[in-house]
Amino acid sequence: MKQNHFTYIVIFCLVTLLTNCQLRNNNQGDNNDEKVSYPVDVIRNTLVADVHNQATLYPLEEEVLEAFLEKARDFQGKKWTIKVDFPEKWGVECIERLPEGREVWLLQSESREWVYLVTTSGFGTQRILDVLPVAISVANQTDENLETENWETTRLSDGQFRTTKEYEWIRSISKATKQEFINDPEKYHRKARTVEQFFINDQGRFEKTEVDTLPDYNAVVFYFHPAEKPEMWDETIPQLEGFCEENGILFEEVSGNYDRVTIRDYELTFALESDITPYISGSECGMVMMRKGETPKAVNFGSFEYMKMEIRRFFKIRSDLDS
Numbered sequence: 001m002k003q004n005h006f007t008y009i010v011i012f013c014l015v016t017l018l019t020n021c022q023l024r025n026n027n028q029g030d031n032n033d034e035k036v037s038y039p040v041d042v043i044r045n046t047l048v049a050d051v052h053n054q055a056t057l058y059p060l061e062e063e064v065l066e067a068f069l070e071k072a073r074d075f076q077g078k079k080w081t082i083k084v085d086f087p088e089k090w091g092v093e094c095i096e097r098l099p100e101g102r103e104v105w106l107l108q109s110e111s112r113e114w115v116y117l118v119t120t121s122g123f124g125t126q127r128i129l130d131v132l133p134v135a136i137s138v139a140n141q142t143d144e145n146l147e148t149e150n151w152e153t154t155r156l157s158d159g160q161f162r163t164t165k166e167y168e169w170i171r172s173i174s175k176a177t178k179q180e181f182i183n184d185p186e187k188y189h190r191k192a193r194t195v196e197q198f199f200i201n202d203q204g205r206f207e208k209t210e211v212d213t214l215p216d217y218n219a220v221v222f223y224f225h226p227a228e229k230p231e232m233w234d235e236t237i238p239q240l241e242g243f244c245e246e247n248g249i250l251f252e253e254v255s256g257n258y259d260r261v262t263i264r265d266y267e268l269t270f271a272l273e274s275d276i277t278p279y280i281s282g283s284e285c286g287m288v289m290m291r292k293g294e295t296p297k298a299v300n301f302g303s304f305e306y307m308k309m310e311i312r313r314f315f316k317i318r319s320d321l322d323s
Contacts (some may be wrong), residue, residue: 036061041094043106043117047153047161049137051112057091060107064126065090068107068118071131076208077196081167082149084138087111098122102129102204113137117161119204130205132198134163144172158199160209165194191267214272214292218315219250219263221276221288224301226255228284236304240287243308247317289314 036058060068072086073079087109095105101122108115115135121127134153139146146169153163171188197211222237224230237253244251245266252263258280263272276288279298287307290296291314299310312319 036092038092038105039094041096043094043096043104043155045155047106047115047117047134047155049108049113049115049135049151051137053108053112055093055108057093057108057110060090060092061126064128067128068116068131071128072116072133075131075133076198076206077132077163078165078194080133080136080138080149080151080165081192082138082140082147084140087114090116098200098204100204104200117206119200119206121204129203132161132206134161146170156197160197160199161206162195162197162211165196167192216292217250217263217265217272218248218291219252219272219289220244220311221261221263221274221290222251222253222286223258223276223280223288224255224285229255230285230301232303233285233301236301236307239304240307240311243311247315249311249315287311291315 038058068090069086069088089110090107091110093106093108095103098104098119103120103122105118105120106115107118113136114133117132117134119129119131121129133151136149136151139148141147147167149165149167151163151165153161155161167190169190195211197209198206199209201207220240222240224233230236241251241253250263250265250272252261254261258277259275261274261276263274265271274290274296276296276298279288279296280286283298283300286298286300287310288296288298289311297314299307301307311317
């Protein structure tokens with residue numbers, strides 16, 4: 001009896017073990033066959049990187065993630081300036097159907113600091129055709145420096161994606177004198193702004209298009225030849241520069257290199273390089289007034305009131321008497 005009882009116990013254990021193994025294998029098979037069902041939607045018109053974004057991220061299959069990470073740094077347009085570790089963990093927010101069965105996927109890093117658009121061949125293959133970073137919000141900070149980079153993208157009515165890329169670097173001025181900052185402001189503060197535009201071509205790839213990134217501007221270049229500098233120059237020009245600043249007119253004072261004059265805005269986010277030589281032929285000193293979309297106008301040096309009147313006329317500034 002004892003031997004039969006022992007035999008029953010052994011048989012029961014073997015049956016239980018085999019059953020558990022079969023159930024485990026079946027469950028693993030089910031998990032392997034299970035595919036993630038991504039939400040299908042139209043990708044929104046404004047794409048920003050927001051660490052507080054609570055949108056659900058769906059997992060990427062390992063092979064797709066590896067293919068994406070291989071291509072993530074290979075894209076058209078300006079690369080990011082900031083030095084940060086590229087994220088390894090990503091998810092899918094949604095996908096949008098494209099013609100010819102292709103798809104465009106909206107991917108975000110789990111940190112929510114990076115957003116990409118990825119085009120795929122579709123039809124269930126998930127083969128990546130192209131990638132495009134559309135939103136970034138990252139920063140580096142040390143004891144003396146703060147470095148930030150922010151990209152945002154707007155989807156235009158014709159389906160193109162316009163990306164604004166801004167970079168800023170700030171150095172503490174706590175150990176600098178006011179004069180040191182005045183002498184070399186870029187040693188303590190640098191900014192850069194780039195606007196680029198892309199569309200998805202017939203091959204399902206992002207193609208860069210030309211876009212007019214030059215903002216509307218009003219500017220005056222005050223120029224003089226060092227050997228012909230008028231006696232009243234140092235009294236007149238500062239007054240005119242003050243008048244320009246009051247009216248939002250950019251200005252620059254030069255005494256050479258007239259073929260490559262650089263004009264910057266007050267926040268150092270915009271720079272315009274211009275050649276004023278065609279407008280100052282035969283003149284030793286004066287000013288060149290320019291605005292976007294119009295032919296520049298040169299005026300020879302004269303009294304403060306005369307040059308101020310010419311600035312008013314060119315930029316259509318109403319005088320105090322007109323108001």
